[in-house]
Amino acid sequence: MKQISLPAGRYVVAVSGGVDSMVLLDVVRQMPGVFVVVAHVDHGIRADSHKDRKLVASVCMSHNVQFEYTELHLGPGASEEMARTERYKFLRHIKERYTADAILTAHHSDDLTETALINLIRGTGWRGLSSLRSINDISRPFLDISKAEIIAYARKHSIVWREDSTNTNPAYLRNALRLRVLPQASPELLAQLRKIIVRQNQLALQIDTEILLWLQKNATLTKNTAILPRHHVIMLPQHVAHELFQSVLRHVSGKSLPRPLVERATLFSKVAKDGKIMPLGNYLQLRVVRREVIVEPRENVVS
Secondary structure (H helix, E strand, C coil): CCCCCCCCEEEEEECCCCHHHHHHHHHHCCCCCEEEEEEEEECCCCCCHHHHHHHHHHHHHHCCCEEEEEECCCCCCCCHHHHHHHHHHHHHHHHHHCCCCEEECCCCHHHHHHHHHHHHHCCCCHHHHHCCCCECCEECCCCCCCHHHHHHHHHHCCCCCCCCHHHHCCCCHHHHHHHHHHHHCCHHHHHHHHHHHHHHHHHHHHHHHHHHHHHHHHCEECCCCEEEEHHHHHHCCHHHHHHHHHHHHHHHHCCCCCHHHHHHHHHHHHHCCCCCEEEECCCEEEEECCCEEEEEECCCCCC
């Protein structure tokens, strides 16, 4: 398996008990200058999920690694999106508690392909091809490593893991792709698709860097507020302004907002009259004044 490197520091490692995260834990816990805190989420979706926690806790104890976990009781009908949202909420909570430098997840190159295809099926925009990458407080050091390499490492080093029984359920779109669609694709096709995804990731990073430079030069950003010069926003082409607003909203809220909402917000910032306010979900609002467009915490606004 290819070697990975991390700067010295403290990291929260998301460990489910599956082979990917158990291998990630084994690799990073041996890195010099790296302090590891393991965070495990029992989603409460499977009846036997408590066995995953016991395995992870046992491995952490044997290697003297700090272990944190939570039980969510989501139930068997919980969606992938709900489970993901609650999982990352807990991971960020642990990161803040330990003042860690980043959260590490064990997503690998096969996940990269699956996620891009899922987003395309769901009608994603261009960013859907680059949605799985290391950003902000989440680092994914295995993205250049395949599932086969991870399993080979696990067998070579006698890593113990548990298989999630829901991974064989084709009712989940990701499983259907993994079990039925991707095995029929040629290695050449998959390699070409991965090249496209990697290139898209590079382009997304370049675009995000340019947007950040623009914001640093023209905007005022605080932890939960962004003030943009309205004339500059009005003069931007619509699709460029859309990318700018999505970046601002990620900065203020910590996550992307639905594309239709961001498109309406972009248009609103250009044409709304002075003093008008647009709610952005439950917590944010967009306020337009004569010379500025302001994204700020919402205060009981009525649309």
